[in-house]
Amino acid sequence: MDKTSRRFGSFEVLLLKDGVFEAFSEVLTHTAGAEARHAALAAWGKPSFGIDVNCFALRGPDGLMLVDAGTGTAWGEAYGHARTALVAAGLSAGEVGRVLITHLHGDHALGLFDGEEPHFPQAEIWVPATDLAFFTDQAARATLPKARQGGFDIAERLQRLYGERVRLIGPGEILPGIELQALPGHTHGHSGYLIHGAQESLMLWGDALHLPELQAADPEIGLEYDLDGAMAARTRRSVLAQAAREGWVVSGGHIRGFYRVRALADGFEVVAA
Numbered sequence: 001m002d003k004t005s006r007r008f009g010s011f012e013v014l015l016l017k018d019g020v021f022e023a024f025s026e027v028l029t030h031t032a033g034a035e036a037r038h039a040a041l042a043a044w045g046k047p048s049f050g051i052d053v054n055c056f057a058l059r060g061p062d063g064l065m066l067v068d069a070g071t072g073t074a075w076g077e078a079y080g081h082a083r084t085a086l087v088a089a090g091l092s093a094g095e096v097g098r099v100l101i102t103h104l105h106g107d108h109a110l111g112l113f114d115g116e117e118p119h120f121p122q123a124e125i126w127v128p129a130t131d132l133a134f135f136t137d138q139a140a141r142a143t144l145p146k147a148r149q150g151g152f153d154i155a156e157r158l159q160r161l162y163g164e165r166v167r168l169i170g171p172g173e174i175l176p177g178i179e180l181q182a183l184p185g186h187t188h189g190h191s192g193y194l195i196h197g198a199q200e201s202l203m204l205w206g207d208a209l210h211l212p213e214l215q216a217a218d219p220e221i222g223l224e225y226d227l228d229g230a231m232a233a234r235t236r237r238s239v240l241a242q243a244a245r246e247g248w249v250v251s252g253g254h255i256r257g258f259y260r261v262r263a264l265a266d267g268f269e270v271v272a273a
């Protein structure tokens with residue numbers, strides 16, 4: 001597939017980098033309140049964060065699939081490079097038989113679309129049922145400010161353009177060797193995908209962490225993009241602990257490459273794998 005791909009179980013996995021999102025550091029949150037938030041910001045010391053945006057190609061026994069789809073052309077020319085990375089690896093959108101979605105935010109799902117056409121002509125789109133239920137609930141939409149309603153538009157467009165090819169999935173084994181793990185908080189149906197291997201397994205944890213170094217050291221640090229900050233922090237702590245305990249390799253929507261998690265006396269650290 002590509003010289004940078006890695007094998008986990010029966011899947012060859014390639015990280016596709018879509019772009020880098022510049023977020024002002026003001027978006028940082030802390031479950032312990034203003035003082036802890038201030039201390040975290042002071043320790044960071046910079047006005048912004050550069051947050052990688054990734055998706056993944058997995059080649060396995062029944063062909064090619066993706067985990068998330070990047071931004072496509074929706075966020076302008078600084079993004080959408082996952083599409084060129086796929087082609088550079090000798091693959092094409094037409095070969096993609098399935099896209100597993102971690103959650104219905106733009107940086108993960110807008111790449112499913114070319115305007116009013118599906119970008120993946122043959123693919124089924126597998127979406128955590130809880131996430132689609134939330135983002136199709138008009139009462140839930142009304143509780144959020146306009147700037148946070150993008151997922152609702154994506155859910156509507158997904159159903160309209162992919163129709164019967166949208167498949168709802170839940171926790172547990174969804175394919176031989178792949179398990180969906182609910183990681184609620186960032187969104188209510190936010191999910192990770194665990195790819196089982198005999199030697200090592202890979203957890204693609206979506207947006208459980210956006211700032212891996214900071215949030216591993218202090219899992220109570222979040223970003224305003226988390227729909228339920230307290231739940232996101234609990235999930236973050238538990239998936240970090242599980243990754244450390246199980247010896248998983250981890251990656252996700254916003255981390256530069258493949259890592260392992262080490263538990264420290266207080267918090268965790270991520271180390272390149």
Ligand SMILES: [Zn+2]
Pocket residue numbers: 105107108207253254
């Ligand atoms: Zn994201």
